[in-house]
Amino acid sequence: MEKTPVNKALIGRHTEGLHQIWPLMQSLGVSVSQCLAGTGLSEGQAWGREGGMTLEQEFHLYRNLLQLSGDPMLGLKLGALYHPQSYGMFGYAMMSARTVGTITDLASRYFDLFFSHFQVVDYREGNLWETRLEQRYPIPADLMQVFSDRDIEAGYTIFDALGLERPIFSEIHFCYLDEGNLAAYEEHFGCTVKMGCAANAFVYPPSLADRELPWRNDQAFEACMEACRTLLDDLRGPHSLSSRVVDRLISNPGETHSIEHVAEDLAISTRSLRRKLNQEGTRYQDLLREVRLRLAKQYLRDRLTVNQTAELLGYSETSAFSRAFKRWTGRSPIDFRSSESGTGFTNPARHSP
Known part of the structure; x- marks a missing residue:
């Protein structure tokens, strides 16, 4: 990357x-x-x-x-200091999230609200799911261990605070080598630890993503996320390329939105669009998902059927939309629609990354 x-x-x-x-x-x-x-x-x-x-x-x-x-393993002690409350409103969003998968998804989209030098990227294929911490820019070799340890341990600390006892993950991967302390790391995390990998990563079975969290609260979660979107927009600036992309997506929600078509509309090459969005700390697919989710919720609140909502969002099959919605929220569209009443729609171009 x-x-x-x-x-x-x-x-x-x-x-x-x-x-x-x-x-x-x-x-x-x-x-x-x-x-x-x-x-x-x-x-x-x-x-x-x-x-x-x-x-x-x-x-x-x-x-x-x-x-x-x-202490070469100081990063583990530092990571243990970062409880969910350390991240302000984003921490409270994690505490009120519905599932473990919700948290890993949030971390991949809102990593700028952590104090990290890594970008969170989910890789999900078959029975091998990973949440990787990939370098956003070069980190000096002499500091790679302390920053890697700090952020991996911070991830564990968050899940510890949410009541998930170790071992939570199947494996932990580190991108540096410290084989002299490998046994100590495995004892600390309670699982297999591999070093010298392509990226730092949590490896886990797909079933973990669906595990519900004890303090899930959909209403609190939505309120916290709205505050997070506003904070992130303030950090990135009001005239960002990501805001222009979101405006373009909202203006034609039913189109099949390929990054190539959006880049052409914005008079920029696809490669430059990807690069500049990356500089702003986001990705095209993240923006598309955010827009679709917010529009889907509004359509369902306005009492449109699931079929109508899927069609308005450009899905060729209702089942594909239903799967995506449940992956995003942990709830089916039918369940969400039955529990929500009509509310006004706020343009996410002003509130999302």
């Missing part, structure tokens, strides 16, 4: 997640000022009260953390 150029606005907000690090480092006998040495970061930035930081500052900071702690 092509690496995404650095989005400074998104990297800058990583200071919001720093304040959780300092109690851990202080418990190791290391002060905040020692951690910040040479980074150019202020105490206000360190505690998330002001400004942001550059990618170079973050890399310098994590090199300090590794050196001062003397």
